[in-house]
Amino acid sequence: MAQMLTQTFNTQAINTQIGGKIAPAHPVSDQFGAITGHVGLVATEFSYRKDEEIYGEDEPAEYVYQVVSGAVRTYKLLSDGRRQIGAFHLAGDVFGLESGTSHRLAAEAIIDTTVRLVKRGSLEKAAGTDVQVARKLWAMTAGELRHAEDHMLLLGRKTAMERVATFLLEMDRRLAVAGMMALPMCRRDIGDYLGLTLETVSRALSQLHAQGILGFSGARQIVLRNRQRLHNLDA
Amino acid sequence: MAQMLTQTFNTQAINTQIGGKIAPAHPVSDQFGAITGHVGLVATEFSYRKDEEIYGEDEPAEYVYQVVSGAVRTYKLLSDGRRQIGAFHLAGDVFGLESGTSHRLAAEAIIDTTVRLVKRGSLEKAAGTDVQVARKLWAMTAGELRHAEDHMLLLGRKTAMERVATFLLEMDRRLAVAGMMALPMCRRDIGDYLGLTLETVSRALSQLHAQGILGFSGARQIVLRNRQRLHNLDA
């Protein structure tokens, strides 16, 4: 967490197109606001540059974060460098919430990113007196668990094309604006999320493009032209 | 949950060797007792025969369960029958705990199994008044999330041999008695847990046997003869 203190405070690097501001397309009720607003905790804003580490695996979990703008990947590494990305966190998403004392996955900014953060201790304290807060923390962890369970099915049993189809539908749901999505992450990140190589991801996308299921305007700007056929490709 | 009402109440089918009674090798503090004891909830005992469904995917989560004796698998299915087992639950383990209203995975008894169960609603109620209970429920869900995150790394990035090595070390830790483990599940279950086929699991085990890393006394009775070498095989 040392870099937080030395971090140059970027005057909110505006993420041109890719990434986007806070104000998620589908406000499932502001995850953080439901807590901070309710209890009146102090939330600080902070910024990270592209590829900057936010916290490391097994580091003490001092803060809980919410993405204001930008995007974050959380991941685990094997000793030889193989990486599994557990989740992508986009504007509005909370990440880094732990019931225990340390972070189970590392976190990095995918692009220039601004986060809001509160001390874990203060949340714990609030949860100790306010049962509504405690309930909300549990629900957020349960939401992450649900995603992880779905993702285990993908990683263990889906084909490459099914994984990419699932990914596109997930991102479409989470960050599409006006029918178009601007992916903040590169092909390698997508591969490490889906348990594939970047080449396999690229080939699957090319194939979907050739079939007219999606359109490109730049490698990371994607329009889904036929969600139904994509859904059929997803087991 | 219909079968619960029609269930013939087996007079506690004693699981000869395989499975085992409650009294886990490593009592991390009784998960259930910490709650039921504290609040004085009514816990009922119930039994399921081998391969019997305990609840289905997306079924309303009416109860929370603890394995008394036997073993349980929780899993998700794709439409064409491909299956991903998310976790094995052994004596002492709690399963079926949901923050939401429905079960995210289906649950089946692997062998004849006895469970203790309490109504989800009564736990919720207890959590609403007792902050300690609320904290414990959160911690249990967080524990499941930790396992799922580790398992995503396995499913997305480990080789077949690494997966089997990880599995053996996990089962050794969880159910070894006197240096030997009696696996309750078949090769197909192991494969569906590890994202492999049963043949690949069998080949990996045979290879480990040939190398003297483990010994068999029956296909499901395994002795680890060299945990260090097994740990080296696990990335």
Next chain:
DNA sequence: CGCGTGATTGAGGACGGTCAAGACAAGTGG
């Protein structure tokens, strides 16, 4: 003791990985 389910083993094939070359886009500096 014989049957049946589950486990092992083998042969062949397919899907995705590896390695490598080239295309493309965005940003930089002359």
Next chain:
DNA sequence: CCACTTGTCTTGACCGTCCTCAATCACGCG
């Protein structure tokens, strides 16, 4: 404004791990 750099993405050829299909084996149970 354009050449150059750099990182990313695409595409191709080949390879290897794991899957599929099949036969046999062996253990556990009636």
